[in-house]
Amino acid sequence: MFGGGIPFGHFGGMPGGGGAPAEDVDTTKLYETLEVDKSASKKDIRKAYMKLSRTHHPDKGGDEHKFKEISAAYEILSDDNKRAQYDKYGLEGVSGDDVGAAGGEDLFSMFFGGGGRSRRAGPRKGPSVNHPLKVSLEDLYNGKTVKLAVNRKIIEGTPSECTACKGQGAVMEVRQLGPGMITQMQRTCDQCKGQGMQCSFKSERKVLEVHVEKGMMHNDRISFRNMADEVPKCETGDVHFIIQEKDHELFKRKGADLLIVKEISLNQALCGFSWKMTHLDNRTLVIKSKPGEIIKPEMNTKEALPYVKVLPDEGMPSKGNPFVKGNLYVMFRVQFPETLSPEVVEQLKKLLPEPDVPEEYDPMEVEEVHLNEADLRLFGKGGAHQSSSEAHDSDDEGGAQPVQCQQS
Numbered sequence: 509m510f511g512g513g514i515p516f517g518h519f520g521g522m523p524g525g526g527g528a529p530a531e532d533v534d535t536t537k538l539y540e541t542l543e544v545d546k547s548a549s550k551k552d553i554r555k556a557y558m559k560l561s562r563t564h565h566p567d568k569g570g571d572e573h574k575f576k577e578i579s580a581a582y583e584i585l586s587d588d589n590k591r592a593q594y595d596k597y598g599l600e601g602v603s604g605d606d607v608g609a610a611g612g613e614d615l616f617s618m619f620f621g622g623g624g625r626s627r628r629a630g631p632r633k634g635p636s637v638n639h640p641l642k643v644s645l646e647d648l649y650n651g652k653t654v655k656l657a658v659n660r661k662i663i664e665g666t667p668s669e670c671t672a673c674k675g676q677g678a679v680m681e682v683r684q685l686g687p688g689m690i691t692q693m694q695r696t697c698d699q700c701k702g703q704g705m706q707c708s709f710k711s712e713r714k715v716l717e718v719h720v721e722k723g724m725m726h727n728d729r730i731s732f733r734n735m736a737d738e739v740p741k742c743e744t745g746d747v748h749f750i751i752q753e754k755d756h757e758l759f760k761r762k763g764a765d766l767l768i769v770k771e772i773s774l775n776q777a778l779c780g781f782s783w784k785m786t787h788l789d790n791r792t793l794v795i796k797s798k799p800g801e802i803i804k805p806e807m808n809t810k811e812a813l814p815y816v817k818v819l820p821d822e823g824m825p826s827k828g829n830p831f832v833k834g835n836l837y838v839m840f841r842v843q844f845p846e847t848l849s850p851e852v853v854e855q856l857k858k859l860l861p862e863p864d865v866p867e868e869y870d871p872m873e874v875e876e877v878h879l880n881e882a883d884l885r886l887f888g889k890g891g892a893h894q895s896s897s898e899a900h901d902s903d904d905e906g907g908a909q910p911v912q913c914q915q916s
């Protein structure tokens with residue numbers, strides 16, 4: 509978010525052509541719903557959402573409506589664009605259709621109750637459709653235009669008012685329940701399925717040019733306004749293609765950053781390495797260690813994190829700003845030799861710094877021991893254990909049994 513002083517309207521693309529919002533536009537309700545300040549950071553908003561959604565989740569006995577409100581508020585405020593629109597234009601600036609959490613519910617009635625406020629002008633909108641679109645990491649790096657054919661229903665001729673319900677979309681049904689008891693029930697008209705209009709449809713095949721922008725992320729949407737099936741008396745819904753990033757065999761992606769895992773030998777870790785790598789745009793990079801550079805088995809931190817190095821600006825391009833790239837992280841896995849011959853050991857001992865200094869002792873006085881293979885997950889499970897059932901058994905069975913440690 510920008511610091512407040514920047515007039516968004518000047519950048520265009522906002523509803524109402526950047527004009528001032530109506531004075532009574534509410535731009536605080538969503539913040540109140542998430543119990544955060546209007547200046548809250550993305551992180552704060554996420555934290556608040558996580559906390560509230562846990563408390564109000566319907567599976568945990570929470571109120572479903574409240575949960576939907578929280579989800580819709582989070583969906584808007586966690587998205588920079590939607591948040592900017594909301595801050596300026598209130599809910600008017602955010603299309604209900606863009607908020608999946610609303611589940612097709614009108615955003616106004618969701619937050620302000622039915623009839624509390626006039627809805628947006630214009631006809632109702634027909635259902636929108638989402639199509640998943642699998643995209644390779646290469647295509648997300650380089651950008652791509654794909655032509656996709658969609659089949660849609662379009663209205664043929666002019667729709668006419670439904671004769672069965674006289675355009676009401678619903679019919680009253682009188683039912684006799686018993687002697688002297690009748691009930692009137694309203695049900696959706698079968699003839700027009702509640703549309704109030706009757707019309708014939710034809711199928712249309714439409715080829716859409718889908719521009720996958722450089723740097724797009726998993727679940728990003730590419731939308732085509734009014735390209736869904738036509739519905740009489742309604743604005744036609746939209747077609748959305750939802751980016752589904754395919755796994756890449758070399759690169760893992762998080763945001764704009766990329767990560768590769770590189771196995772190197774102990775020799776390479778100590779004496780240097782160079783390896784050729786083909787990047788997502790087909791450039792060949794030769795990654796070389798600097799003289800004297802040593803790759804360690806793990807970072808010198810308390811948590812023993814994997815050893816990583818970074819190549820700045822070799823990550824993914826940023827969406828909307830493709831010249832700003834993320835970074836490429838290389839996580840090293842040093843492959844130690846399984847064993848070494850005595851000759852090699854002799855050589856290494858002379859060459860590597862800080863060789864072992866033999867301890868002096870009398871072998872008759874001390875115990876000489878060797879180490880076995882181990883599994884840290886078994887740490888703490890040594891010693892004699894009594895299982896709880898055995899603990900209640902009679903004493904003469906001798907409940908204590910040695911635990912067998914697995915050695916692998």
Ligand SMILES: [Zn+2]
Pocket residue numbers: 670671672673674675676677678697698699700701702703704705
């Ligand atoms: Zn009808």
